[in-house]
Amino acid sequence: MRIKHYGRFFMSMLILALALSAIGMMVYRTWYLKETAYEVNFDTLNIDKTYQAVIFRRETLVRSNVGGTAAYATEEGSRIKRGEKVMEIQSDGQTASALESSEALTSVKIDEMLTVDIENLNKEIEALDSLIHQEAALQNFERVGELKQDLMLKLDKKMKLLDDKSLLRKGASSFKQAYVGSLEAVEGELVEFFSQDTGIVSYKSDALEQTLTIENLYTIDYQKLFSETDVTLRDLTTELVAPGSIVYRLVDPSTWFIAAQILKEEIDLYEKDKVLDVEFEGKKIVGSVADVFENGGNGILVVKINELHPDFYTKRFVDTRIIRENFQGLKVRKSSIVTLDNVTGVFVLDIDHRALFRPVKILGYNEDFAIVKDGYLSVEVDGALARVKTLEARNLVLIDPAGVKPGDKFEQR
16 A cells, blocks of 8 residues: 555656646746747748839830821820820921931930940959958958858849840830821811720820830849939920820830839849739739849839729829739747857857757848748768758747857856
8 A cells, every 4th residue: 555655756746746746847948038038930921011112114106207286085094095196286287207307205314324334344343252252361261251142142143234135035025106197288187096006095204214124123223213313294285286296105005013212131032933012102903023133232123013002104204002912931039049150040049058050041031020941951071061950849949149159158147
């Protein structure tokens, strides 16, 4: 009987010890480490940011070969088919052929915006390559990693500038001019204008149509574009049309683009063909990532859109809200992420409360948090790829690892 009594006693003590251990670990995680570390778990994250952006369209400027009194058959913003009547002019006998020069297309100096070229890009690439070797000789390997990322972005941009078959340059030119009306029209003759294609008719122009073409997308200096370009919409409707002048625009509504200026560090967040929500002027539409590249120390996110927005054919510069939904993985604080030996990662605490460095792959982030991959990663070790352990659910991650080294111990307080 005494043996059974002691057996029950020891079993009770074991259960009590396990319970106290669990409670102690919970108290440790909840109280002792609450200002030092936190437990990571699976979650989702949306990127929701507003950027300066510019709209690129496929459009045709229609000029009149004849002068005279105008009457308009189609309203601003109307969507028309090929062959539909747009307007008519009662000829005054003057034609564009009788003039020395037509009305200037734009007051903007195009060359001032198209400042990126292969020669300058090659100089930047050479300078970066030289700087990488200098920093490597000084064993500043973290700096070497940053410079290599910059170099890859420059090389990527060079490839796009040289590639005439790139996604954004496929097909016919995005900008056209068309001269309509008989050059032989006599005074009093009624000259009718019929649409040469399907599209949206607009009687407004911002004089940027020839500059902001899809073909020029990679060569534009976006910082200068956003900071120095003053957009004024000019009304093209007039009672008396001068020969050679622009009388309307025809805009292709099927495909258009928004180029948003993002941070260079955000370039990796936007994968090609990923679907995004785009919102400006109070209207949300859906687009997809056409491209993303470096420009003047920033990133440019190009979003392809195949649906109508009521303001896309008249607006040029817009504050655009970009929403990238549902990054899924382990959620960590951005303050936890550090770079060690050119590898991005976080510090976790092991069972002995010692700091261990774990490399991470960032899937997405916002101002405060990041979503990272769990399980294992392939990283370069001594020139070869190795499979290494990364974060797991319920790992304890240091909130602020500044100055922390692998093996540092964090005592209970």
